[in-house]
Amino acid sequence: KRPVPPGPRGLPVLGNLFDIPKKESWQVYLDWGKQYNSEILYMNAGGKPMFILNSIKVIQDLLVRRSNIYSDRPRSTMLDELIGTSWLMPFMNKDNKWKGRVNHPPQASVCSFFGLEHRQLFRREFDNLAGSTANKNHEVQAARRLLQRLLTSSDHEGELRLASVDVILSITYGITPTNFEHPFITTPEQINEIFADVARGGYLVDAFPFLKYLPKWFPGVKFHETGERGKALAIDLLMGPYKEVKSQVENGTAVSSVASRFLYAVQEGADTSEGEIDAMRSVMANAYLGGADTTVCALYNFTTAMALYPHVQKKAQKVLDDLLSGQRLPEFSDFGSVPYLAAVVNEVLRWHPVTPFAIYHASNQDDTYNGYFIPKGSYMIANSWAILRDESIFGPDTDKFIPERFMKDDANAPGPDLSDVDLAFGFGRRACPGRLMARDTLWVMAAHILTAYDITDPVDKDGNKLTADSPMEWSNAMVSFPPHLRVTFKRRIPESMIQDALLT
Numbered sequence: 328k329r330p331v332p333p334g335p336r337g338l339p340v341l342g343n344l345f346d347i348p349k350k351e352s353w354q355v356y357l358d359w360g361k362q363y364n365s366e367i368l369y370m371n372a373g374g375k376p377m378f379i380l381n382s383i384k385v386i387q388d389l390l391v392r393r394s395n396i397y398s399d400r401p402r403s404t405m406l407d408e409l410i411g412t413s414w415l416m417p418f419m420n421k422d423n424k425w426k427g428r429v430n431h432p433p434q435a436s437v438c439s440f441f442g443l444e445h446r447q448l449f450r451r452e453f454d455n456l457a458g459s460t461a462n463k464n465h466e467v468q469a470a471r472r473l474l475q476r477l478l479t480s481s482d483h484e485g486e487l488r489l490a491s492v493d494v495i496l497s498i499t500y501g502i503t504p505t506n507f508e509h510p511f512i513t514t515p516e517q518i519n520e521i522f523a524d525v526a527r528g529g530y531l532v533d534a535f536p537f538l539k540y541l542p543k544w545f546p547g548v549k550f551h552e553t554g555e556r557g558k559a560l561a562i563d564l565l566m567g568p569y570k571e572v573k574s575q576v577e578n579g580t581a582v583s584s585v586a587s588r589f590l591y592a593v594q595e596g597a598d599t600s601e602g603e604i605d606a607m608r609s610v611m612a613n614a615y616l617g618g619a620d621t622t623v624c625a626l627y628n629f630t631t632a633m634a635l636y637p638h639v640q641k642k643a644q645k646v647l648d649d650l651l652s653g654q655r656l657p658e659f660s661d662f663g664s665v666p667y668l669a670a671v672v673n674e675v676l677r678w679h680p681v682t683p684f685a686i687y688h689a690s691n692q693d694d695t696y697n698g699y700f701i702p703k704g705s706y707m708i709a710n711s712w713a714i715l716r717d718e719s720i721f722g723p724d725t726d727k728f729i730p731e732r733f734m735k736d737d738a739n740a741p742g743p744d745l746s747d748v749d750l751a752f753g754f755g756r757r758a759c760p761g762r763l764m765a766r767d768t769l770w771v772m773a774a775h776i777l778t779a780y781d782i783t784d785p786v787d788k789d790g791n792k793l794t795a796d797s798p799m800e801w802s803n804a805m806v807s808f809p810p811h812l813r814v815t816f817k818r819r820i821p822e823s824m825i826q827d828a829l830l831t
């Protein structure tokens with residue numbers, strides 16, 4: 328009976344279960360915010376309190392400033408008990424291993440792994456080392472492999488999928504997948520589909536946990552079967568690439584990667600406990616899973632934007648052409664020389680955020696905010712989409728793709744007053760630990776694609792021509808994909824430059 332923020336009224340017992348929007352929920356929540364004149368809304372989904380946070384102020388007040396309370400994740404019987412995802416960082420809670428307490432050691436010495444927990448290990452391997460030559464080299468090579476495949480393939484979506492997993496697998500394990508059907512490509516996709524169903528509330532056992540006691544043969548019971556499939560996929564994800572690189576290390580054939588550097592050190596006699604090996608194995612699989620789906624979604628958004636806004640594409644290509652003079656492909660060292668490209672990448676992350684609600688946070692104790700009661704265990708849904716479209720932060724026409732909003736003027740200088748799009752990577756203690764790597768990957772892929780190809784002639788799945796004004800619907804999911812569209816990649820540099828790129 329304590330006061331809660333306004334929101335749709337809901338039914339007895341079921342609450343707002345049927346109010347949860349089926350499409351473009353970010354826009355619906357924003358509209359409700361206007362309707363109820365409140366930046367924070369309340370819903371109750373089958374007994375679970377849910378708070379929708381529609382403004383940067385509310386998000387920062389709660390998820391950032393009170394991050395000691397709002398950094399847990401909602402619990403799910405399906406994930407915790409039936410699949411067993413305790414090692415997956417996005418689902419860990421405060422009392423789990425995600426929260427590190429030990430300072431960063433100055434370098435990645437194997438002995439110092441002891442006592443480090445997941446998030447810190449992750450930072451050290453993927454965030455701090457995101458600038459390392461080895462990681463960047465893998466990113467450049469993956470971008471060049473993509474250019475080569477695009478010479479003969481017309482399935483640009485498939486190639487971008489492959490390229491995204493290529494980047495993360497080669498950095499993490501030194502493995503380069505070569506076709507879409509490889510289990511290292513399909514395993515994270517399949518497990519992400521199960522997670523997306525869980526996030527959508529697709530399993531009754533999450534609303535009514537006692538159902539888990541129903542036997543497998545009970546009519547209509549599917550969750551046991553999905554749980555077993557999810558468990559097998561999770562083990563494949565954790566062990567598959569790890570085992571492959573371990574045997575390469577034993578044969579002395581492994582290329583430099585996070586895994587091989589670790590395993591070579593172990594092989595050379597570093598004092599490593601089983602616990603440390605488990606933690607590293609898990610952190611690597613977390614990167615693999617966390618990076619695959621999100622990166623490909625961002626790349627799809629990039630190609631969609633380039634196809635729909637050809638003048639932006641031309642401008643970015645001119646900036647690159649002026650720098651490269653048709654003599655070479657881009658390198659990371661070019662980053663500072665082409666600020667317009669960095670602005671394009673920022674705009675990709677802002678225009679249609681990959682995760683419109685980040686990942687739901689949950690509260691670990693009762694709290695009050697502006698007189699409203701927020702009970703322990705509440706779901707906190709940050710409407711990232713709404714704040715990335717907020718014209719008071721990002722300037723006018725936020726529904727349009729305008730990279731210039733990230734430039735000081737229309738010239739070549741970045742705009743220092745404008746908020747960064749780091750908001751696209753979540754909030755507080757749970758903010759994405761892979762964000763530097765993600766930005767690097769997007770930049771290097773965008774730079775290569777724009778140098779080597781024109782992206783033209785966007786049509787929808789029925790062959791209808793698309794323009795920036797065509798209505799298009801992004802998927803209503805945790806990772807929100809643009810609609811399938813077909814574009815043409817037309818080569819704009821000599822084929823030999825692309826063919827030779829990997830040899831240099």
Ligand code: HEM
Nearest residue numbers: 416417614617618621681685686752753754757759761765
């Ligand atoms: C464009 C690409 C990406 C986007 C937009 C993105 C976005 C996000 C968001 C919004 C979260 C949740 C933050 C929150 O709950 O407040 C997250 C978590 C996470 N991301 Fe990313 N991410 C991207 C790429 C990556 C990459 C490349 C990796 C791995 C190298 C990665 C690994 C993770 C992990 C492990 C978590 C869970 C962190 C935790 O729960 O403590 N992400 N990401």
